[in-house]
Amino acid sequence: xxxxxxxxxWIGQRWNAGxxxxxxxxxxxxxxxxxxxxxxxxxxxxxxxxxxxLSLEELMNIEVTTVSRRPEPWFTAPSAIQVLHGEDIxxxxxxxxxxxxxxxPNLQVAQVDSRQWAISARGFDNTLxxxxxxxxxxxxxxxxxxxxxxxxxxxxxxxxxDRIEVVSGPGGTLWGANAVNGVINVISKIAKDTQGGxxxxxxxxxxxxxxxxxxxxxxxTNVYYRVYGKYFDHDNALLPNGIDSTNSWRxxxxxFRLDWLPAQGDLATIQFNVYxxxxxxxxxxxxxxxxxxxxxxxxxxxxxxxxxxLQFYWDRTYRDIPNSFTEDLNTYDLxxxxxxxxxxxxxxxWGGGYRLMVDHVKNSPGLAFLPxxxxxxxxxxxxxxxxxxxxxRLTVTFGTKLExxxxxxxxxxxxxxxxxxPNEQQTIWGAISRAVRSPSRIDTDLYFPNPSSLPPGAPxxxxxxxxxxxxxxxxxxxxxxxxxxxxxxxxxxxxxxxxDDIRSLSTNALSNNSFVIANAxxxxxxxxxxxxxxxxxxxxxxxxGYTFLHKQTYVKPGGSDLNRGRAEGNDPEHQFVLQxxxxxxxxxxxxxxxxxxxxLPAPNVPSYFTADARLGWQPIRNLxxxxxxxxxVDSQHAEFGSPVTRQEIPRSVFxxxxxxx
Amino acid sequence: xxxxxxxxxxxxxxxxxxxLALSLYALMAVGELSAQGFREDQVKAAFIYNxxxxxxxxxxxxxxxxxxxxxxxxxxxPFGEALEQTVRNEKVRGxxxxxxxxxxxxxxxxxxxxxxxxSEAGSIEEIVADLKGKPILTVSDIENxxxxxxxxxxxxxxxxxxxxxxxxxxxxxxxxxxxxLVNLAHSIIGREKQ
Numbered sequence: 001x002x003x004x005x006x007x008x009x010w011i012g013q014r015w016n017a018g019x020x021x022x023x024x025x026x027x028x029x030x031x032x033x034x035x036x037x038x039x040x041x042x043x044x045x046x047x048x049x050x051x052x053x054l055s056l057e058e059l060m061n062i063e064v065t066t067v068s069r070r071p072e073p074w075f076t077a078p079s080a081i082q083v084l085h086g087e088d089i090x091x092x093x094x095x096x097x098x099x100x101x102x103x104x105p106n107l108q109v110a111q112v113d114s115r116q117w118a119i120s121a122r123g124f125d126n127t128l129x130x131x132x133x134x135x136x137x138x139x140x141x142x143x144x145x146x147x148x149x150x151x152x153x154x155x156x157x158x159x160x161x162d163r164i165e166v167v168s169g170p171g172g173t174l175w176g177a178n179a180v181n182g183v184i185n186v187i188s189k190i191a192k193d194t195q196g197g198x199x200x201x202x203x204x205x206x207x208x209x210x211x212x213x214x215x216x217x218x219x220x221t222n223v224y225y226r227v228y229g230k231y232f233d234h235d236n237a238l239l240p241n242g243i244d245s246t247n248s249w250r251x252x253x254x255x256f257r258l259d260w261l262p263a264q265g266d267l268a269t270i271q272f273n274v275y276x277x278x279x280x281x282x283x284x285x286x287x288x289x290x291x292x293x294x295x296x297x298x299x300x301x302x303x304x305x306x307x308x309x310l311q312f313y314w315d316r317t318y319r320d321i322p323n324s325f326t327e328d329l330n331t332y333d334l335x336x337x338x339x340x341x342x343x344x345x346x347x348x349x350w351g352g353g354y355r356l357m358v359d360h361v362k363n364s365p366g367l368a369f370l371p372x373x374x375x376x377x378x379x380x381x382x383x384x385x386x387x388x389x390x391x392x393r394l395t396v397t398f399g400t401k402l403e404x405x406x407x408x409x410x411x412x413x414x415x416x417x418x419x420x421x422p423n424e425q426q427t428i429w430g431a432i433s434r435a436v437r438s439p440s441r442i443d444t445d446l447y448f449p450n451p452s453s454l455p456p457g458a459p460x461x462x463x464x465x466x467x468x469x470x471x472x473x474x475x476x477x478x479x480x481x482x483x484x485x486x487x488x489x490x491x492x493x494x495x496x497x498x499x500d501d502i503r504s505l506s507t508n509a510l511s512n513n514s515f516v517i518a519n520a521x522x523x524x525x526x527x528x529x530x531x532x533x534x535x536x537x538x539x540x541x542x543x544x545g546y547t548f549l550h551k552q553t554y555v556k557p558g559g560s561d562l563n564r565g566r567a568e569g570n571d572p573e574h575q576f577v578l579q580x581x582x583x584x585x586x587x588x589x590x591x592x593x594x595x596x597x598x599x600l601p602a603p604n605v606p607s608y609f610t611a612d613a614r615l616g617w618q619p620i621r622n623l624x625x626x627x628x629x630x631x632x633v634d635s636q637h638a639e640f641g642s643p644v645t646r647q648e649i650p651r652s653v654f655x656x657x658x659x660x661x
Numbered sequence: 662x663x664x665x666x667x668x669x670x671x672x673x674x675x676x677x678x679x680x681l682a683l684s685l686y687a688l689m690a691v692g693e694l695s696a697q698g699f700r701e702d703q704v705k706a707a708f709i710y711n712x713x714x715x716x717x718x719x720x721x722x723x724x725x726x727x728x729x730x731x732x733x734x735x736x737x738x739p740f741g742e743a744l745e746q747t748v749r750n751e752k753v754r755g756x757x758x759x760x761x762x763x764x765x766x767x768x769x770x771x772x773x774x775x776x777x778x779x780s781e782a783g784s785i786e787e788i789v790a791d792l793k794g795k796p797i798l799t800v801s802d803i804e805n806x807x808x809x810x811x812x813x814x815x816x817x818x819x820x821x822x823x824x825x826x827x828x829x830x831x832x833x834x835x836x837x838x839x840x841x842l843v844n845l846a847h848s849i850i851g852r853e854k855q
Binding site for chain 2: 051052054056057059060061062063263266300301302305307341343344345391392423424
C-alpha cells in the first residue's frame with residue numbers, strides 16, 4: 001500500500017501542479033483498482049461531486065476519458081437487442097456475413113454445407129427459416145418464394161461495417177412482415193467514415209482465395225463516396241466419410257455508396273451493389289445466382305427531436321438451379337417514417353410503405369410454383385407512441401402495424417412495451433406483442449407432381465396450399481440488463497411464445513397420396529437468453545452468451561401433419577458462444593471464439609463444441625497480417641441435416657494481408 | 662548442500678517473482694490511471710455549473726431572490742445523472758439550481774441556461790433564432806455552435822475541455838459574463854476593440 005501511495009503521489013506531482021490536483025490524481029488512481037478488486041466500483045458518483053468544487057482553471061486541466069463508459073443506447077431498449085460491432089466481427093476472423101452472425105448468442109446459426117446456412121432467432125431454424133426479418137442498410141433481403149433469405153448471396157464489405165443489430169423476439173410493429181422471431185439489421189458506415197483505400201487479400205483451405213478492395217473519397221464539400229469490390233472462392237464441404245462433396249462456389253460483389261450531408265442532421269444516401277455467384281452441382285450443372293440493387297434514402301431533421309426518412313430501393317435477384325427452378329425477382333419498395341415529439345412526454349413515430357414484388361419462376365418437371373408468374377403487393381403502415389411517464393426512468397410504448405398482403409389480406413400486429421430504468425446501471429423491461437408470418441409462395445403455390453406409378457390424372461403429391469393462412473404469434477417477454485461495474489454489461493431476456501396456425505403438410509381430401517400445405521400445427525416455446533460484455537482491461541475484451549430454448553409443437557385437433565410438426569425447424573436446447581479479444585504488446589492481437597451447440601432433435605445432429613482463433617499483427621501502421629483458424633476442435637463436424645444427406649464442415653485455416661492507405 | 666542450494670535458488674526466484682508481479686501491477690495501475698480520468702460529460706457538467714456562477718442575468722429575470730435557476734437540456738440528455746449530481750443542493754447567488762429536460766422550445770424558453778444537445782444539430786439555426794435576445798445562456802458542443810449564435814461552445818481538445826464565447830450573442834441576451842470567464846475562454850467571437 002505504501003508503495004502504491006508513493007507511486008501515485010509521484011505521478012500526480014509530475015503530471016499536475018498544485019496540491020488539490022495531486023490529491024485528485026491519487027484519488028482517481030487508487031479508487032479504480034481498489035474498487036475493481038472489491039468488485040464494487042460504481043459510477044464514479046463521488047468524483048462528480050468532487051469536480052464541482054474545482055475552479056474553472058482546474059477544470060480545464062482535467063483530462064477526460066475518450067472511451068465512453070456510458071451505456072450504449074440499446075441499454076434501455078425494451079427488447080432483447082444485442083449489437084455486434086464491426087471491430088468485434090473483424091476480430092472474430094469472420095469473412096462471410098453468416099460467420100459474423102455466429103457471434104450473436106441470441107441467434108441459431110448452422111452451416112448446412114459449403115454455402116447454405118440455417119439462421120433463425122428463437123428457433124424454427126432450417127434452410128427455409130421464415131420468421132426472421134433481415135435488412136442490409138435498410139433493404140429487406142427477403143424472397144417471397146419462401147419468406148426467407150438466400151444467405152450465400154448476402155454479403156457486405158466487413159471492413160466497412162458499422163454494426164449488426166440483432167433483436168430476438170417480435171419486432172413487428174416497426175420492422176415489417178417477417179419480424180416474428182427476430183430482426184437482423186446490418187448497418188454499414190457512412191462513406192465519410194471510410195475514406196481512403198484498403199486492399200485485403202488472402203487464402204486458405206476452406207475459404208480458398210479471397211480479395212477485397214475499397215476506396216473512399218470526397219467529391220465536393222459534404223459529398224463523400226466509396227467504391228468496393230470483393231471476390232472469393234470456397235471449397236466443398238465434406239461428406240461424413242471425409243470425402244469432398246460437390247458444392248464448391250465462387251462469389252463476387254461490387255458497388256458504391258454516396259453520402260451527401262447538405263446540413264447538420266440531413267443525410268442523403270445512394271447505394272448500389274451488384275453480385276454474382278456460381279455454385280458447383282454434380283448434375284445437371286452449376287447453380288448460378290446474381291443480383292443488382294439500388295437504394296436511395298433521405299433523412300431530414302424537421303425540428304427538435306423530429307425527423308423524416310424517405311427511402312426507395314429496387315432489388316433484382318436471379319437464381320437458376322438446373323432441373324429445379326429458375327427465379328427472377330424484381331422488388332420495388334418505397335418507405336417513409338416520421339418521428340416527432342407530441343408535448344413534453346410523448347414521441348410519436350409513424351410511417352408507411354409500399355412494396356411490389358414481380359416474381360417470375362421457370363418450373364421444372366420435378367416441382368412447380370403455380371402460377372409461375374406473380375405480382376405481389378404489400379401495403380403497410382405503422383404508428384407508435386412512446387410515453388415518458390418518468391423522464392429517463394419509465395417509458396411505455398404502444399404501437400401497431402397494419403398491413404395488407406395478397407395472400408392473407410389485412411394483418412394487425414400490435415405491441416406494448418415498458419422499460420423501467422431505476423438507475424443508470426439497470427433496466428427492466430417487458431413486452432407483449434402479436435406478430436404474423438404472412439404467407440409466401442412456397443405455402444400457397446408449391447406443387448410436386450405425382451409419381452408416374454400412379455394413373456394419369458391423379459392429384460399431385462403436393463397440391464399447393466389453397467387455404468393457407470398466416471402463422472400467428474403471441475409473445476410475452478421480460479428482460480433485465482445490469483451494469484454492476486462500468487466495464488461489465490449483462491443482459492437476460494426470458495420469453496414465452498405461443499404460436500398458432502403453424503405450417504403443416506396435411507392430407508388432401510381428394511386422395512390418400514396427395515397433401516396440401518395447411519396450418520394444422522401450433523407450438524409453444526419458452527426460453528432465456530443471457531449475454532454479457534466485459535471490458536476486463538483496456539487490452540482485453542470478452543463477450544458472449546448462453547441461450548436456452550424449449551420448443552413443443554402440436555398437431556391441432558382435427559388436423560394432420562405428415563411431419564408431425566417437426567419439419568418447421570430443428571433447434572438446440574442449449575448453446576453458448578464466448579469471444580475473447582486480447583491486445584498484446586507489439587501490436588499483436590490474439591482472439592478466440594468458443595462455441596457450443598446442443599444436439600438437434602429431429603433429425604438428430606450430435607452436439608458440437610468448436611473454436612475459432614485469430615492472430616493478427618500490425619508490423620507498421622498501415623499493414624495488418626492475420627492468420628485465422630476456424631472450427632479447430634474436430635477435423636470435421638456436422639451442424640445440420642439428416643445423417644444420410646448431411647454434409648460436414650472441415651477444420652480450416654486462412655491467412656490475410658490488409659493494407660490501408 | 663545441494664538441497665540447500667536449491668532452496669536458495671528457490672528463495673531467490675520467489676523474490677524475483679514477487680518483484681516482477683509488483684512491477685507488473687504497477688504497470689497496470691499506471692495504465693489504469695491514464696485510462697480512468699473523468700468522463701467527458703462529468704467534466705462538461707461541472708463546466709456548465711461554473712458558467713452559472715460566472716453569469717449575471719438581468720435583474721427582471723428572477724422575480725424572487727430564491728427563485729430557482731433552471732438549466733434546461735434540449736434534446737437527448739448526454740449527461741446521464743452527472744449534471745443533476747453536480748447541481749444537487751447547490752445555490753447560485755441564492756437561487757437553487759435545477760435541471761429540466763426540455764422536449765420543446767417552449768419549455769426551453771423558461772430556462773436560464775439551455776444546453777443544446779448534439780442530437781439537435783440539425784435544428785440549431787431554428788433553436789438559436791427562437792432563443793435569440795431572450796436572457797438565456799445557450800451552451801452547446803455542436804460544431805461551429807458559437808459561430809452560429811450559441812453563446813458558449815464546449816469543445817474537447819487533446820482530451821481537455823475548452824470553451825469558446827460569442828460575446829455578441831451574450832450581449833444580445835443581456836447577459837453579463839464575468840471577465841474571469843471571458844479570459845479563460847479558448848477564443849472569443851465579437852470582442853469589442855480594446
